[in-house]
Amino acid sequence: MKPLIFQSDFGLADGAVSAMHGVAFSVCPDLNIQDLTHEIPQYDIWEASYRLTQTIRYWMEGTVFVSVVDPGVGSDRRSVVAKTMNGVYIVTPDNGTLTHIKQFVGITELREIDERVNRLPGTAEDYTFHGRDVYAYTGARLASGLITFEEVGPSLDPQTALELPTYPCWIDGGDTAVGTIDVLDVRFGNVWTNIRRSVVRELNLSYGDRVEVEISCEGRLYYKHELVYTRSFSQVSVGEPLAYINSLDCLAVAINQGSFAKAYNIGTGNNWLMRVRKIR
Numbered sequence: 001m002k003p004l005i006f007q008s009d010f011g012l013a014d015g016a017v018s019a020m021h022g023v024a025f026s027v028c029p030d031l032n033i034q035d036l037t038h039e040i041p042q043y044d045i046w047e048a049s050y051r052l053t054q055t056i057r058y059w060m061e062g063t064v065f066v067s068v069v070d071p072g073v074g075s076d077r078r079s080v081v082a083k084t085m086n087g088v089y090i091v092t093p094d095n096g097t098l099t100h101i102k103q104f105v106g107i108t109e110l111r112e113i114d115e116r117v118n119r120l121p122g123t124a125e126d127y128t129f130h131g132r133d134v135y136a137y138t139g140a141r142l143a144s145g146l147i148t149f150e151e152v153g154p155s156l157d158p159q160t161a162l163e164l165p166t167y168p169c170w171i172d173g174g175d176t177a178v179g180t181i182d183v184l185d186v187r188f189g190n191v192w193t194n195i196r197r198s199v200v201r202e203l204n205l206s207y208g209d210r211v212e213v214e215i216s217c218e219g220r221l222y223y224k225h226e227l228v229y230t231r232s233f234s235q236v237s238v239g240e241p242l243a244y245i246n247s248l249d250c251l252a253v254a255i256n257q258g259s260f261a262k263a264y265n266i267g268t269g270n271n272w273l274m275r276v277r278k279i280r
Helices: 016-027 045-058 099-104 130-144 197-201 260-264
Strands: 004-008 033-037 064-068 079-084 089-093 107-112 170-172 176-185 190-196 210-217 220-229 241-245 250-255 269-278
Touching: 004 016, 004 045, 004 130, 016 033, 016 130, 033 045, 045 064, 045 099, 045 176, 064 130, 079 130, 089 130, 176 197, 176 250, 190 197, 190 260, 190 269, 197 250, 250 260, 250 269
Parallel strands: 004 033, 004 064, 064 089, 220 241
Antiparallel strands: 079 089, 079 107, 170 176, 176 190, 176 269, 190 250, 210 220, 210 269, 241 250
């Protein structure tokens, strides 16, 4: 028996999440069911992918994640289960949800769900709630040990898992780190980039140094100011901006006890760029 973790863009205003839990408990009432989040913005496959890679490395081998952000439900997109390098399983539509897992964790095996056997009985004619009928059901059967990974369905080449476009961070001109804004630390409004600590080190930054941060989107400048690069929020005054390394070992910017994203109308995605230059 392994933990079963749910993620979706369903929210908690109606019964969709409860229905998935109910299906899982009908498979095995002794399951340990937890939730990653159900507050993914509607249809935002990118954020679903990011939240998985933010989380799965802290769960035990054999844990089963069910991630349902599925704007293509009812189409010919595949339904899959991926086995990651650290032995965790992810049940999801093959629509890009595995992008960050594939790149930063690694997928060792991939199987397509055989819906002839891994589908909630009586739902063969239902086409709009695969989260309940296929993913929750298959995830519960896998987590409870009723099926093995091999019994999920036919094997696929892990390299065929669909990926969303991503761009690497880089050093520009020897003194500027450039990267994309991947996601927001939603509750606090901090802005998280893909600029890894190893790239920041190439700027020879020390805590307490000042940096120039520039944020733009499709040629429009949203922010350009100097701020301090620091170890933690406690090293700046309330209301002061800062740059720091976040819990995923990437560069981020924030306002101490304020929302950087809201203050400067910052969004996320590959068209949002951040440039960080050490001030000599």
